[in-house]
């Protein structure tokens with residue numbers, strides 16, 4: 075793939091947020107007795123994204139992810155803190171910033187509902203003032219990579235969700251931005267469409283060095299795409315680091331699944347605690363060395379099969395959301 079412009083605003087951070095905050099003032103209660111209450115959607119969030127990173131911005135519902143995305147793209151003005159995206163202050167320099175970033179909100183489309191996809195993309199070209207030759211080349215590349223060919227002439231309203239998402243990604247990338255901000259890019263998509271989008275994003279990142287920040291509730295997205303995750307909870311930063319570190323930071327035990335020759339009472343063994351029994355199959359949460367527990371179990375029971383399950387990212391993130399992670403500074 076080729077781009078018409080340099081990808082980033084230099085070697086400095088693509089995103090720099092320091093003590094970022096956003097409050098909303100709500101008016102509650104019956105007429106004449108209304109009270110004002112301040113909600114901190116984002117509070118004192120500090121993180122940096124460097125050129126070429128793919129960062130997952132995760133958190134439970136209402137954590138403050140969308141509010142952060144809106145501040146990054148200049149739609150919302152921060153109430154507190156310092157924020158630069160490609161060296162620009164998003165809420166004050168929104169138009170300049172728009173030429174350097176691509177944004178896709180999975181639940182909305184930027185395309186024109188009644189126009190064929192190709193015409194919608196042509197309008198996007200005019201909005202971003204992309205020269206016709208650059209547009210043609212870029213559209214040809216994206217058409218091939220995202221397999222848009224069969225439905226370029228279809229009105230957007232007739233596209234499937236997966237096709238529309240590929241169209242939206244194309245619209246966001248036609249001007250060759252160095253930063254792509256995605257809010258739930260695979261929401262509602264089937265397995266094949268999710269995979270197409272993930273592989274495309276990986277390729278975009280590898281070949282063009284495009285920096286990607288995405289929110290997602292889909293742990294498949296996280297595992298496939300994100301070498302680093304930033305987790306926020308109740309507006310505050312809960313974790314910033316790699317997936318391995320996230321796994322290690324949450325006490326999610328490994329589980330030994332034991333298939334016995336016949337149903338039996340819950341196994342009692344040092345270093346393992348039986349958490350589930352289903353016929354001859356039992357699940358032991360491990361607190362001790364797996365090899366030692368396995369040898370103890372095998373020494374005392376007639377075992378047909380054993381499987382050691384590592385905690386998956388789903389378990390880790392839900393444990394993190396439940397507040398199992400130690401408070402960090």
Ligand SMILES: Nc1ncnc2c1ncn2[C@@H]1O[C@H](COP(=O)(O)OP(=O)(O)OP(=O)(O)O)[C@@H](O)[C@H]1O
Nearest residue numbers: 098113114115133134135136137138139140141142
């Ligand atoms: N315009 C607004 N007015 C008042 N409160 C708001 C507004 N936008 C967001 N909030 C509140 O700020 C908090 C964070 O919301 P936000 O949409 O950023 O969370 P989120 O992490 O994106 O959630 P979800 O995963 O459900 O989309 C919530 O308590 C929400 O109710």
